[in-house]
Amino acid sequence: MLNEHLKKLCLLCGASGHEKAVRDYILEQIKPYADCVKIDPLGSVIAEKKGAKPSPKKLMVSAHMDEVGLIVTYVNEDGTMQIAPVGGIEASVVIGRPVIVGDVGISGVIGAKPIHLLSGEQRKKLPKFAELYLDIGAENKAEAMKIAPPGTFAHFLPAFAELGGGKVRSKALDDRIGCAIMLTLMAQELPYDVTFAFLVQEEVGLRGAQVAAYTVNPDMAIVLEATTAADLTGAEGDAKVCALGEGPVVSFMDRSTIYDRELYHLAFAECERMGIPCQTKTRIAGGNDSGAIHKSRGGVRTLAISAPCRYLHSPSCVADLQDIENCMKLTYAMIEKAVQI
Amino acid sequence: MNLTEILRILSQAEGVSGWESPAGEKALELLRDYCPDAKIDPSGNIIGHMGNTLENAPHILLDAHLDQVGLIVTAITDEGFVRADHVGGIDMRLMPAQNLLLHGKKTIPGVAASVPPHLIGGEQKVLDVTELLIDTGYSKAELEEILSPGDRISFDTPFQILQGDRIAARSMDDRCGMAAILYALELLKNKTLPCKVSVLFSAQEEVGECGAETAGYTINPDMAIAVDVTFAMGHGDDPVKCGKLGGGPMIGISPTLSREISDSLISAAEGQNIPWQPEVMSGTTGTNADRFSVSRGGVRSCTLSIPLRYMHTPSEVISLGDVENTGRLLAAWLKEGHYAE
Numbered sequence: 001m002l003n004e005h006l007k008k009l010c011l012l013c014g015a016s017g018h019e020k021a022v023r024d025y026i027l028e029q030i031k032p033y034a035d036c037v038k039i040d041p042l043g044s045v046i047a048e049k050k051g052a053k054p055s056p057k058k059l060m061v062s063a064h065m066d067e068v069g070l071i072v073t074y075v076n077e078d079g080t081m082q083i084a085p086v087g088g089i090e091a092s093v094v095i096g097r098p099v100i101v102g103d104v105g106i107s108g109v110i111g112a113k114p115i116h117l118l119s120g121e122q123r124k125k126l127p128k129f130a131e132l133y134l135d136i137g138a139e140n141k142a143e144a145m146k147i148a149p150p151g152t153f154a155h156f157l158p159a160f161a162e163l164g165g166g167k168v169r170s171k172a173l174d175d176r177i178g179c180a181i182m183l184t185l186m187a188q189e190l191p192y193d194v195t196f197a198f199l200v201q202e203e204v205g206l207r208g209a210q211v212a213a214y215t216v217n218p219d220m221a222i223v224l225e226a227t228t229a230a231d232l233t234g235a236e237g238d239a240k241v242c243a244l245g246e247g248p249v250v251s252f253m254d255r256s257t258i259y260d261r262e263l264y265h266l267a268f269a270e271c272e273r274m275g276i277p278c279q280t281k282t283r284i285a286g287g288n289d290s291g292a293i294h295k296s297r298g299g300v301r302t303l304a305i306s307a308p309c310r311y312l313h314s315p316s317c318v319a320d321l322q323d324i325e326n327c328m329k330l331t332y333a334m335i336e337k338a339v340q341i
Numbered sequence: 342m343n344l345t346e347i348l349r350i351l352s353q354a355e356g357v358s359g360w361e362s363p364a365g366e367k368a369l370e371l372l373r374d375y376c377p378d379a380k381i382d383p384s385g386n387i388i389g390h391m392g393n394t395l396e397n398a399p400h401i402l403l404d405a406h407l408d409q410v411g412l413i414v415t416a417i418t419d420e421g422f423v424r425a426d427h428v429g430g431i432d433m434r435l436m437p438a439q440n441l442l443l444h445g446k447k448t449i450p451g452v453a454a455s456v457p458p459h460l461i462g463g464e465q466k467v468l469d470v471t472e473l474l475i476d477t478g479y480s481k482a483e484l485e486e487i488l489s490p491g492d493r494i495s496f497d498t499p500f501q502i503l504q505g506d507r508i509a510a511r512s513m514d515d516r517c518g519m520a521a522i523l524y525a526l527e528l529l530k531n532k533t534l535p536c537k538v539s540v541l542f543s544a545q546e547e548v549g550e551c552g553a554e555t556a557g558y559t560i561n562p563d564m565a566i567a568v569d570v571t572f573a574m575g576h577g578d579d580p581v582k583c584g585k586l587g588g589g590p591m592i593g594i595s596p597t598l599s600r601e602i603s604d605s606l607i608s609a610a611e612g613q614n615i616p617w618q619p620e621v622m623s624g625t626t627g628t629n630a631d632r633f634s635v636s637r638g639g640v641r642s643c644t645l646s647i648p649l650r651y652m653h654t655p656s657e658v659i660s661l662g663d664v665e666n667t668g669r670l671l672a673a674w675l676k677e678g679h680y681a682e
């Protein structure tokens with residue numbers, strides 16, 4: 001069920017501010033399991049699920065629905081379009097790629113000047129976003145304006161693939177992994193009441209999390225994420241940051257948050273009790289919705305549980321299905337244990 | 342004849358230089374409808390014959406190359422990543438997070454490693470091909486059961502229909518040239534020709550026109566036309582160096598080409614109201630025509646080029662109309678018989 005949700009969610013397109021397709025899937029899936037569902041003014045889904053007992057502390061478990069993408073900023077006279085990144089994307093993972101454009105899913109490509117016409121110097125320089133453009137095959141500006149006027153979103157072409165060693169390759173693993181875990185947990189019996197928040201606009205500044213945390217007003221929060229793994233040949237020790245196959249990543253600190261120390265230790269203890277691997281991030285890098293949630297109202301004790309993921313914010317991220325499964329097991333355990341602190 | 346379908350079949354078939362056999366099998370199947378004697382030669386070229394069998398009929402070679410650019414496995418690292426080198430001109434700027442297919446004992450998906458924005462400190466550089474790491478998810482031991490040095494790697498991108506009559510796909514260089522020749526043969530079906538025609542789908546063009554060199558010797562024609570692709574104007578490109586996408590086939594004019602053939606192609610296009618564009622070069626052409634013209638005692642040769650955007654990227658864009666018009670022009674020229682007057 002977890003893997004099936006993950007694949008279906010990854011094939012959907014939902015750049016920040018454009019999460020409708022993902023939200024619609026989630027609403028459909030949680031209908032039989034949620035006791036109360038609200039959609040907030042920004043588009044986040046807040047779903048209450050009753051557990052075996054009322055929780056002594058209000059717990060919010062969240063993941064973000066949005067992914068990094070592209071937005072059309074200007075239509076050129078020749079029918080091509082200028083684009084800007086929605087969220088943090090390197091131009092090198094966009095250039096020359098197939099994309100789908102707009103709600104109806106028009107095919108397009110990001111143009112790359114042929115290598116034959118580049119000088120030796122140009123070949124060694126990474127492209128900048130301002131130099132990239134989108135080509136949908138339109139003859140001219142008028143035709144292009146009808147199909148993809150400024151403000152139209154474009155997404156990496158969905159292409160979910162199973163790799164070797166139980167790994168998967170897809171766009172948007174960040175953070176459909178978290179969404180898939182929450183959907184799977186909601187279909188189970190839980191020990192305590194939980195509020196599940198499927199959030200918008202993480203990639204453009206944790207904005208969905210900020211307002212949803214205010215609305216939910218939790219005592220404690222668990223953020224489910226995908227975090228950057230650099231466990232490649234040539235990366236030694238701490239330079240790997242975290243590694244695929246070595247279990248859930250529980251951070252003590254990143255660029256957005258210093259995490260609750262007690263929850264951090266509890267997570268490792270629970271993994272040890274269950275006999276599943278667990279790791280921390282060995283570089284202070286990246287950030288996630290915790291950054292907004294832990295500072296909500298008078299403060300929220302917060303923990304992030306992340307699946308290690310290679311090549312984040314690209315059309316082809318790679319994650320390990322066993323890690324994702326273990327993230328779900330740890331989350332279930334924390335739902336039971338964290339609120340008893 | 343469904344030209345789009347032929348382009349789809351040819352684009353999706355594998356044929357990185359020196360290992361053209363999967364694409365060759367498809368090509369052979371398509372060519373045998375017109376040249377029942379078609380077969381594969383020792384260099385991996387596909388050669389077939391048709392037309393007039395009289396001894397004094399001029400012998401014309403029509404060529405398009407069968408191979409595509411790609412990569413070749415050089416090593417497997419201890420951590421299970423694949424090292425590779427390029428086969429033909431590959432733009433390293435667009436390799437990060439590029440989807441790839443690795444063709445060993447079986448075909449497996451993979452992705453070229455990228456560094457996510459979260460971990461980038463300072464200026465990023467374009468990797469040298471020797472620094473490239475390809476992730477398949479497998480461990481070294483598992484990979485060694487599937488892959489070995491010398492196996493080919495190709496782009497894993499889909500065939501996309503764009504607006505109007507435009508198509509984006511990998512390997513349109515030069516599968517669209519093959520499709521144009523097949524279209525010409527279809528137009529000439531059951532027609533009497535004043536010439537003998539040899540059709541060549543040549544191997545190893547991207548690594549120095551090797552197939553053309555051997556097949557040119559074997560076929561020993563009186564005249565040769567290399568049907569290949571050339572640069573179509575992308576956004577901001579230099580109009581002096583590029584043709585117009587959708588503007589019709591580009592007839593080569595160059596000191597190394599036969600001006601008589603160029604002129605006869607132009608008059609055939611004018612006579613049939615087929616749109617065409619001149620492609621003026623000042624020396625060699627970077628196509629198989631460079632080999633044909635110096636084959637044995639010399640062969641009068643010319644180029645006929647289909648404009649294509651984003652050459653050697655995973656998303657090469659062509660106009661179906663240009664492919665059709667290239668086929669129409671070839672058919673008209675062969676039928677009229679004023680080859681080099």
